[in-house]
Amino acid sequence: MKQFENSRLWRVVLTAMLIPLAFVAFWPSPVDQPFQGQLAALLKFLHRHGIPTWLNYTFVEASANVALFVPVGLVSSLAFPSWPWWKIGAFGFLISCCMELGQLLFLHNRFPSPLDLVTNTSGAVIGALLAAAALKQLQARRLPAADL
Template identity: 55%
Template sequence: MAEITRWPFCEPPEARLTALQRPPVWRGVLIASLMVLAIIGFWPSPVDAPIQGQLASRLKFLQNHGFPLWVNYSLVEESANVVLFIPLGVTVGLAFPDKRWWQNAAFGTMVSGCI
């Protein structure tokens, strides 16, 4: 008699999770991203120092050609800081899916305060 094979949809749902859906994988990604944030945050000089002059001159060019004056270097720097933490927030949510949203937000606030 032939052996009956199991179809993939007969497996329990946790067996069908891909590696990217497993919190331990995301916890490893979280640790790696925290290390990158620590390197960026505690670097002895600003990490954008090599391109700061180029960025300022390009922003001045854009302002001379119609961009509003409030689009300046400080806006770009502050926006970059916000964008830097978006992947952290997503990673924390995937690494700790059983936590409430405010617990994950508190973690992000704590990390941001440390830097």
């Protein structure tokens, strides 16, 4: 029963997390637009000082998409504890598909991207795997105490 109560709480947290994610996804213009100039200048500065050129805007944007979905995967794992990591990944993919489809259909200043589907899904999978590893570690710490 306690497991069900905890998963119910995590489902509320997940729902609350999806609200700001929807704002990011459906904002009329790209959310990074106000910072693109500063980011480009920073990247040029870093490249001039030895940072490899593969660390470019595309890499930063893809990394941000992964990072944005890691908490989604982590909290989804707690909200749906019986789901394996791949099901959490599929859930992240579904959320990402809804976001990209919404951008395609409703936002003329936003552009859907297959790379976003991949990076968002990857973030959800990473979050699910991190949750599984953390829960396994917690269970391993509790077992020796139970043997006493």
